[in-house]
Amino acid sequence: MTDRPDTPENDTQWRTAGDRIQTLLDSCAAAGTAAHERAQQLVREVVGLYGAGLERIMQSLDDPGLAERLATDDLVASLLLVHGLHPHDVHRRVADALQRVRPYLGSHGGDVDLLEVTDTVVRLAFTGSCKSCPSSAVTLELAVQDAIRAAAPEICSIELVTNTKPGAVIAAESLLARVHSNGHDATSWHPVPELDVLAPGEVGGFLVDGTALLACRVGDQTFAYRDHCPMCDDTLAGAALSDALLRCPRCGTGFDVVRAGAGANGAHLDPLPLLRRDGVLSVALPCAVTEAMGASA
Structure with missing residues (x-):
């Protein structure tokens, strides 16, 4: 995890401002086409007005340090x-963006090389040691895609290529074909400020948008996993953490939470992407999984 510039606590509300504006515009459609068009025009005028003001502010800056601080504020x-x-x-x-998530990738035994950037396409090569763990591949791909799309919304395509360097064992197909075939094509980020209260060595259970997850703190890093033991097919509630080893209280299996939840006989916990967004730790849940849980509730 990397430190980000401090932001006011209520900054997180602006993450969903675009969605709220779109919802209001859609509701105007119920009043007829004319009302909908007027609402859209109103939004364009307001956006244009504030855009003109921002442009003048940026042109007036003669302090490179200030411009840099503005550029790094989400x-x-x-x-x-x-x-x-x-x-x-x-x-x-x-x-x-990749530099900010690189420590997170490293915690899952992976890394990423930036090969090429054009106006609309980014080409990447992943390296690491998580080829045997599909859930880790999902985690890495989600974290990288989210970081890039937030920093460069003009990017239309993120292409992954096989890295031929020695020790490169995460191939493109393990990150894309496997990810999207499993229905993890879209994610929804959920702020969980309670994660920041975990003390080093502490484990906590949380329910986020209907998903039970387990979070643990190792040193200054926090890791999140689905609350499910792949060995005994039971909850991990009551699990204890010793150094980086999380032990299931029912079957006794130990899982390395720093290394993507690796356990005995190739078993893995199911890690969830956890990044600091607007100063708040947030977890990513695949939309397909979220919707399925909501339907079964």
């Missing part, structure tokens, strides 16, 4: 991107 950066005012080019933004 909320401000997102507005600058909307109006094409971000001071960093797409290559710099993609590279910075």
Whole structure:
């Protein structure tokens, strides 16, 4: 995990501002086509007005340090991107995004090489030691895609290629074909501020959008997994953590939480992407899984 600039606690509400605006626009459609078009025009006028103001502010800055701080603030950066005012080019933004998630990838035994960035396409090669763990492949792919799309929304395609370097064992097919065939094509991020209260060595159970998960703190890093033991097919509630080893209280199997939940006989816990967004630890849940749980509730 890497430290991000401090932001006000209520900054997280702006993550969903676009969705709320779209919902309001859609509701205007019920009043007829004319009302809907007027609402859309109103939004365009407001966006244009604030965009013009932001442009003048950026043009007036003569302090490179201030421009840099603005560029690394999630909320401000997102507005600058909307109006094409971000001071960093797409290559710099993609590279910075990967650098922020690299410690997280390393905690799962993986890494990523940035091969090429064009105006709309990013080409990557993954390396690491998680080929035998499909859930880790899902975790890495989700974390990287989220980071890139947030930093460079103009990117239309993220292409993964097989890395031929010695020791490169995460192939593109293990990250894309396996991920998307399992229905993890889209994710929804959920802030879980309670995770920040975990003390080193502590394990906690949480229910996030209907999904039971287990979170544990090792040193200054927090890891999240689905609350399910693959060996005894039971809950991990009551599990104890010793160093980085999480032991199931029922079957006694130990899992290395720092290394993607690796256990005995090739068993793995199911890790969930956990990143700090707007200063708050947030977990990613595949939408397909979320919807299925909601339907079965």
